[in-house]
Amino acid sequence: MKKNHLLAIAMTVALGSLSFSANTFAEPSSPKLNEYVDWRVLSVSHRNDKNTLRAILGNDIAIKASRENKTKPWPEGSIIAKVVWKERTHPNWGAAIVPAEFSAAEAMIKDSKKYASTGGWGYGHWVNGKLEMHPEAKAKTCYGCHQPMKDNDYVYTFSAPMKAKK
Amino acid sequence: MKKNHLLAIAMTVALGSLSFSANTFAEPSSPKLNEYVDWRVLSVSHRNDKNTLRAILGNDIAIKASRENKTKPWPEGSIIAKVVWKERTHPNWGAAIVPAEFSAAEAMIKDSKKYASTGGWGYGHWVNGKLEMHPEAKAKTCYGCHQPMKDNDYVYTFSAPMKAKK
Numbered sequence: 321m322k323k324n325h326l327l328a329i330a331m332t333v334a335l336g337s338l339s340f341s342a343n344t345f346a347e348p349s350s351p352k353l354n355e356y357v358d359w360r361v362l363s364v365s366h367r368n369d370k371n372t373l374r375a376i377l378g379n380d381i382a383i384k385a386s387r388e389n390k391t392k393p394w395p396e397g398s399i400i401a402k403v404v405w406k407e408r409t410h411p412n413w414g415a416a417i418v419p420a421e422f423s424a425a426e427a428m429i430k431d432s433k434k435y436a437s438t439g440g441w442g443y444g445h446w447v448n449g450k451l452e453m454h455p456e457a458k459a460k461t462c463y464g465c466h467q468p469m470k471d472n473d474y475v476y477t478f479s480a481p482m483k484a485k486k
Numbered sequence: 487m488k489k490n491h492l493l494a495i496a497m498t499v500a501l502g503s504l505s506f507s508a509n510t511f512a513e514p515s516s517p518k519l520n521e522y523v524d525w526r527v528l529s530v531s532h533r534n535d536k537n538t539l540r541a542i543l544g545n546d547i548a549i550k551a552s553r554e555n556k557t558k559p560w561p562e563g564s565i566i567a568k569v570v571w572k573e574r575t576h577p578n579w580g581a582a583i584v585p586a587e588f589s590a591a592e593a594m595i596k597d598s599k600k601y602a603s604t605g606g607w608g609y610g611h612w613v614n615g616k617l618e619m620h621p622e623a624k625a626k627t628c629y630g631c632h633q634p635m636k637d638n639d640y641v642y643t644f645s646a647p648m649k650a651k652k
Contacts, residue, residue: 357648358526361541361569366532369581375527375541375646403527405646412634412642415535419646449649468578476578480541480571480585483520483615 353449355379356401356425362386363480366407366417373419376477377401386479393440393473398430400477427451428475438463439474519615521545522567522591528552529646532573532583539585542643543567552645559606559639564596566643593617594641604629605640 359377366373378386382398385391394400404426405419425446432440443462444453454462466474525543532539544552548564551557560566570592571585591612598606609628610619620628632640 354649360524361527361543363585364530364539364541364571365576366539366583367581368583373530373532375530377527403646403648405530410531410642415533416642417532417534418644419529422647422650425649446649448652476576476582478584480569481588482523482569483591483612484588486614 354425354446355451356399356403356427356446359383359401361480361482362400363477365477371407372423373405373407373417375403377403391473391475391479393432394430394475396430396432400428400475402426402477429453435459439466439470441466441474520591520612521617522565522569522593522612525549525567527646527648528566529643531643537573538589539571539573539583541569543569557639557641557645559598560596560641562596562598566594566641568592568643595619601625605632605636607632607640 356377356379359379360383361375362378362382363376364374365376378401379397379399381395382400385395385398402425404423406421406423407417408420410416410418427442427444427446429435429442429444430440431442435442437456438459441463442453443459444451446452453459463474466476469476472478522543522545525545526549527541528544528548529542530540531542544567545563545565547561548566551561551564568591570589572587572589573583574586576582576584593608593610593612595601595608595610596606597608601608603622604625607629608619609625610617612618619625629640632642635642638644
């Protein structure tokens with residue numbers, strides 16, 4: 321029995337270390353601030369109507385779903401983060417558009433029950449490092465804009481292929 | 487003694503899981519193939535002369551250096567990966583340029599001694615999941631193109647601010 325108990329501890333410690341691995345370089349004093357900076361890439365985009373560049377990142381649940389092509393619908397707990405920068409021309413390469421100043425970090429969170437009135441997605445943004453969800457009225461305006469993507473679970477982002485086909 | 491032995495196993499399992507944590511979703515059979523897919527974002531770009539979008543990612547050494555603003559020069563062991571996609575217009579948002587098919591994944595590796603003849607950087611690309619470095623002659627053509635960035639340690643990428651200023 322003691323052996324089994326200690327093995328259970330071993331497994332718990334192992335799994336615990338896994339779950340914190342994504343934040344290796346986050347602020348040590350407040351590991352959950354701006355947590356998206358350690359998330360992996362789903363895609364990128366350039367919005368010519370907004371003069372912004374974006375990186376679209378996913379939490380572990382979203383990245384796993386994306387890689388397994390299981391995003392219709394995205395699984396519960398998925399968070400998609402959109403990091404937005406104002407654009408500028410690269411000072412040494414005139415044909416390259418690159419990020420200027422940081423503009424915003426926004427989020428969609430999948431929780432079909434909590435956000436049933438807005439397609440199963442909550443909408444929010446990071447403020448002072450913390451993710452704040454918009455109230456329902458504002459989220460409904462987000463949801464309205466996402467209607468054209470109903471067949472893609474209301475998500476504009478298509479996961480970009482990250483590697484060559486075999 | 488048995489207790490200590492099992493606790494030692496627990497620690498080993500915990501540390502082992504930590505060291506592999508960056509590759510949680512990589513191919514289980516060959517955890518180092520296309521390792522850049524799990525790296526974090528340094529920046530993005532849109533090359534209008536090549537009609538491509540790019541995500542520029544860094545290995546742990548590069549990300550740490552970037553966040554500490556210690557990239558002149560980048561530290562030994564830094565790897566900068568550039569994931570390149572052909573561009574397309576988003577089918578439901580005409581002003582948005584988004585990735586189409588995967589084009590290439592290229593790398594710069596900082597090793598001042600090994601790559602002394604090309605500014606301290608080796609140049610390469612991933613082929614069948616494995617990073618292959620270019621021979622010196624080809625790397626010198628890369629190096630030639632990077633000359634305008636001498637004051638930025640021969641790197642075109644400027645790390646993009648990932649969060650709001652405090």
